[in-house]
Amino acid sequence: MKPRKHRRARLDLPRIAERFRKKARKLTGPRRAILVALRERGGPVTPREIFRALEGRCDLATVYRSMHLLETMGMVKRYDFGDGQARFELLEEGDDGHHHHLVCRRCADVVEIEGCLMSDVDRQVAEANGFKAVTHRLEFFGICPECQGSDSRGENVTD
Amino acid sequence: MKPRKHRRARLDLPRIAERFRKKARKLTGPRRAILVALRERGGPVTPREIFRALEGRCDLATVYRSMHLLETMGMVKRYDFGDGQARFELLEEGDDGHHHHLVCRRCADVVEIEGCLMSDVDRQVAEANGFKAVTHRLEFFGICPECQGSDSRGENVTD
DNA sequence: GCTCCAATTGCAAACGATTTGCAATTGGCG
């Protein structure tokens, strides 16, 4: 049994629906399906992955529109792993989603990094430069255990 | 006199040319112009900004091709501020370019953050998850001094 | 200097992610 890689893996669906409706929005078929897909995955998902998981129950454009909506509603958070596609995670009520990830450069496997010890750094950076409301975006990249042995180029991973 | 915002603002042009030629590459007109533009700016520049600065002396496709080349030669480093366009900085010889930025969310002004105190964090993250060769990507975002007074939405910036 | 050719360029078309216009569909309130 592998350890669960992502927190927020189990959220109550009726509760999600309720949260959604509270913002005076129609809970349509496609939207429900997207929320289910987001909950299933738990970790960061691309719009295209959601689209594939929906198997025709929803158009790709609708996925994008829904992600925007959910983002402004504060129900999902967007992450950027620098590969040109957005990723989203469903948030628990009250969670602002601020956390970081460790991404394998070979297989793109993602591990959640618990907690963030940088709020004091934000303050220092703000202070030192006269900025206000400073936040940060931080992701880690490396080679995961699985990918360390079977190297794609024959050389071994060190360090 | 405003303080200089970017390090590596002055690099010797002949020396840059020499570094370039050492890798057995043709130092063409477009490439020379691009290197000059990169040196002029000092801080992170988008391909389109370089293209504009070149005023017809070089095609946009050539800018992109040159950035790839310079990147693989280790003469520029790519940064990602999450707005969908790449930025590049010319590097001093021997510099790996690892550093971070503070970007204004209103005017997109960029301030360099000196140094990086996270190599021990990289190690901890690697250790804790069985990953190897862990690095990170980190940028800060906030509201710069200039943008704090004249607020775009009438509310004042706090915190 | 002049020749020659692989390296490089400009141009236009292709790309992949994301956005948008619009006519057809639908959730949820009355």
Added chain:
DNA sequence: CGCCAATTGCAAATCGTTTGCAATTGGAGC
């Protein structure tokens, strides 16, 4: 059950970036 604003599917548009190809050019060798 009917209505209508909200939502959707579809196709076309957009944006940053990449690529094919024929024309151009730097610089090594004479």
